[in-house]
Amino acid sequence: MRFTINKNEFLKGLLIASHAVGSKNANPMLLGFKLEMSSLGLEITANNDDIAIWTVIPLANEEKEIIRNYTLGVTLINAHLLTEVVRKMEGEEISLEVIDDRVAKVDDGNTNYQLNCQSAEEYPDIDLEKGGNIFNVSCADLAKLVEMTAFAALDKNTRPILTAINLRGEGGKLTATATDSARLSRKSVEIDPSIRFSANIPARTLSEVVRLFENNIEVEIAASETKVIFSFGNTVVKSRLIGGDYPVSNAIIPTNFNYRLSVSASALLNAIDRVSVLATDRAAVVKLEMTSDGIEVSSSSDQTGSGAETLTAVQYQGERLEVAFNALFVTQAVKALVSDDVELKFIGEMKPFVIVNPNDDSVVELITPMRTR
Amino acid sequence: MRFTINKNEFLKGLLIASHAVGSKNANPMLLGFKLEMSSLGLEITANNDDIAIWTVIPLANEEKEIIRNYTLGVTLINAHLLTEVVRKMEGEEISLEVIDDRVAKVDDGNTNYQLNCQSAEEYPDIDLEKGGNIFNVSCADLAKLVEMTAFAALDKNTRPILTAINLRGEGGKLTATATDSARLSRKSVEIDPSIRFSANIPARTLSEVVRLFENNIEVEIAASETKVIFSFGNTVVKSRLIGGDYPVSNAIIPTNFNYRLSVSASALLNAIDRVSVLATDRAAVVKLEMTSDGIEVSSSSDQTGSGAETLTAVQYQGERLEVAFNALFVTQAVKALVSDDVELKFIGEMKPFVIVNPNDDSVVELITPMRTR
Numbered sequence: 030m031r032f033t034i035n036k037n038e039f040l041k042g043l044l045i046a047s048h049a050v051g052s053k054n055a056n057p058m059l060l061g062f063k064l065e066m067s068s069l070g071l072e073i074t075a076n077n078d079d080i081a082i083w084t085v086i087p088l089a090n091e092e093k094e095i096i097r098n099y100t101l102g103v104t105l106i107n108a109h110l111l112t113e114v115v116r117k118m119e120g121e122e123i124s125l126e127v128i129d130d131r132v133a134k135v136d137d138g139n140t141n142y143q144l145n146c147q148s149a150e151e152y153p154d155i156d157l158e159k160g161g162n163i164f165n166v167s168c169a170d171l172a173k174l175v176e177m178t179a180f181a182a183l184d185k186n187t188r189p190i191l192t193a194i195n196l197r198g199e200g201g202k203l204t205a206t207a208t209d210s211a212r213l214s215r216k217s218v219e220i221d222p223s224i225r226f227s228a229n230i231p232a233r234t235l236s237e238v239v240r241l242f243e244n245n246i247e248v249e250i251a252a253s254e255t256k257v258i259f260s261f262g263n264t265v266v267k268s269r270l271i272g273g274d275y276p277v278s279n280a281i282i283p284t285n286f287n288y289r290l291s292v293s294a295s296a297l298l299n300a301i302d303r304v305s306v307l308a309t310d311r312a313a314v315v316k317l318e319m320t321s322d323g324i325e326v327s328s329s330s331d332q333t334g335s336g337a338e339t340l341t342a343v344q345y346q347g348e349r350l351e352v353a354f355n356a357l358f359v360t361q362a363v364k365a366l367v368s369d370d371v372e373l374k375f376i377g378e379m380k381p382f383v384i385v386n387p388n389d390d391s392v393v394e395l396i397t398p399m400r401t402r
Numbered sequence: 403m404r405f406t407i408n409k410n411e412f413l414k415g416l417l418i419a420s421h422a423v424g425s426k427n428a429n430p431m432l433l434g435f436k437l438e439m440s441s442l443g444l445e446i447t448a449n450n451d452d453i454a455i456w457t458v459i460p461l462a463n464e465e466k467e468i469i470r471n472y473t474l475g476v477t478l479i480n481a482h483l484l485t486e487v488v489r490k491m492e493g494e495e496i497s498l499e500v501i502d503d504r505v506a507k508v509d510d511g512n513t514n515y516q517l518n519c520q521s522a523e524e525y526p527d528i529d530l531e532k533g534g535n536i537f538n539v540s541c542a543d544l545a546k547l548v549e550m551t552a553f554a555a556l557d558k559n560t561r562p563i564l565t566a567i568n569l570r571g572e573g574g575k576l577t578a579t580a581t582d583s584a585r586l587s588r589k590s591v592e593i594d595p596s597i598r599f600s601a602n603i604p605a606r607t608l609s610e611v612v613r614l615f616e617n618n619i620e621v622e623i624a625a626s627e628t629k630v631i632f633s634f635g636n637t638v639v640k641s642r643l644i645g646g647d648y649p650v651s652n653a654i655i656p657t658n659f660n661y662r663l664s665v666s667a668s669a670l671l672n673a674i675d676r677v678s679v680l681a682t683d684r685a686a687v688v689k690l691e692m693t694s695d696g697i698e699v700s701s702s703s704d705q706t707g708s709g710a711e712t713l714t715a716v717q718y719q720g721e722r723l724e725v726a727f728n729a730l731f732v733t734q735a736v737k738a739l740v741s742d743d744v745e746l747k748f749i750g751e752m753k754p755f756v757i758v759n760p761n762d763d764s765v766v767e768l769i770t771p772m773r774t775r
Binding site: 110113114117118132133139143307332334335336 | 480483486487490491492505506512513514515516517518672673675676677679680705706707708709710711712
């Protein structure tokens with residue numbers, strides 16, 4: 030096996046596949062890239078049990094030659110090491126030649142490396158066969174579904190199903206829902222009405238997938254019972270699914286409210302940031318006190334003191350209401366809406382409240398208040 | 403106690419003093435700033451046993467008023483909290499008023515905080531009285547002395563004297579020496595020939611001091627038996643000294659060499675960086691193989707493989723020589739010289755070698771080679 034390859038394209042491919050390399054892994058083989066020089070080009074595979082990535086660097090891109098002077102073959106090389114070596118090399122082209130399935134000679138005409146490598150024979154086969162529902166969505170839409178919801182998924186594995194984003198196709202809508210049980214985030218985009226499915230995909234995997242989109246326009250999603258496969262550009266990503274029914278129905282989001290606050294997103298975020306500086310060890314609790322005379326954002330701690338700020342340029346409808354919340358939850362929710370102004374809608378002091386973008390009803394954030402003292 | 407102060411000047415003063423606040427400290431009082439409104443201005447004191455900082459924000463700077471509407475007094479406030487509160491406030495001016503030695507009201511017209519504070523009565527007195535040798539050096543010179551040597555001091559406390567920089571005035575020279583016993587770094591600047599002293603100042607403290615220089619021109623150093631005091635601008639820094647004789651004499655640096663290599667600093671640094679990527683767990687060992695035909699930089703590891711690079715545009719005088727070294731030591735030494743070209747001078751394979759700037763004999767780096775296998 031031998032090839033000479035454009036350095037930047039090589040590095041780009043390695044960096045894509047590196048998203049599926051675990052830093053600590055039970056199987057040391059999975060710390061490697063499987064490199065296969067085939068008639069398609071240079072195929073790079075990585076796999077860490079949660080997620081597998083296969084990407085191919087083609088022989089040429091339109092007019093431009095990327096790979097030349099090659100012979101077919103396959104090998105397994107430490108992923109981190111190969112990526113760092115290629116990153117640090119300065120030549121425009123890099124040659125790689127595998128000798129006896131034991132050493133990969135890597136050379137850019139200036140530095141030459143002899144990297145230990147091994148036979149790829151025992152590298153686990155990765156099943157990239159597509160099954161179940163297969164459909165296309167725009168990469169921009171999938172990125173929005175993930176970025177607007179992933180932060181609300183549980184980040185510990187105490188309840189595995191809540192570490193997933195539930196992706197559901199129904200009634201012409203593709204809806205992503207994430208919840209850690211104290212808050213929920215949901216976003217929908219339009220899809221072909223014929224598509225009906227529901228899959229619980231680890232939020233971390235989905236975040237990796239959308240980070241890999243570069244200039245890609247469309248992504249094909251194939252969701253079966255046990256796995257989901259994303260195909261875009263020259264890359265295929267497979268993720269395991271989390272079994273079981275996702276514990277959230279549409280009915281959980283209230284629709285009738287008694288109090289409504291419209292406010293500039295940045296003014297609210299800044300006020301929360303300033304007053305929550307007083308929080309000490311646990312999650313910062315911030316209180317919102319709303320009356321027709323004015324809106325006060327405040328926080329206090331026995332240990333450090335208290336801080337308060339009056340929000341101006343707001344609109345409030347309703348009686349006097351006091352609601353306390355986890356500052357991080359509201360901050361993440363408001364940021365996810367990507368809107369100059371946001372609307373907070375309440376039923377009562379201890380009932381979950383929603384935060385929405387007044388100009389976009391495809392996304393909703395739901396937060397359970399906290400008790401103060 | 404009360405004052406209204408320009409926000410940026412307040413923050414600047416707090417950030418200076420924050421260099422002496424410990425993050426974990428046996429005495430919780432030392433997590434606070436002592437703030438004293440006096441006829442000098444606002445005096446801020448912090449102290450963490452190793453280092454004490456006193457800085458004053460004057461009432462006015464030339465024409466510009468900085469502090470107004472004040473009454474004298476003193477209090478103790480959590481340093482981290484006050485710094486964060488002031489940093490986050492957006493107003494041009496901040497008012498601070500202490501009520502009953504218990505609460506500090508901090509207000510910028512938008513946000514108002516009530517920060518817990520306490521009496522400063524029990525805050526330890528800091529002895530800033532100057533004794534011993536007192537002299538001035540330029541801030542630029544002291545910064546160079548520290549930046550060119552501090553990295554070579556020991557960073558663990560296994561041998562306390564080696565965590566210091568030895569600062570010595572003798573024969574019209576102020577010389578800084580640091581060593582961790584495997585390498586040594588020394589830099590001199592000129593001073594008044596009448597100054598004679600030697601002090602072992604913790605390298606970490608000296609690094610903090612020179613980081614505090616802003617537009618300061620000169621720093622006054624007062625070095626006595628037990629402490630050293632640096633005064634510059636509106637700030638005074640006191641450091642403890644490390645007792646005992648510094649274990650390095652002038653004679654340790656060789657002066658006669660059998661082999662000399664001149665090389666571009668960046669070419670050498672890049673080559674070391676590229677080949678040392680193969681190092682696995684321990685410090686990267688890099689080998690330099692010098693012959694009249696060429697210079698090779700290489701590194702190898704049983705686990706990962708080997709890498710080698712030929713340095714071009716070098717000048718070498720001497721027989722064939724192979725020297726192995728800790729890549730980090732040579733990298734830090736070459737960077738400290740701040741020179742386009744550097745000269746490496748050797749006595750033999752296992753003898754300490756020096757790295758110098760061919761255009762500046764006031765600085766020298768000495769490194770003990772390593773054995774390869």
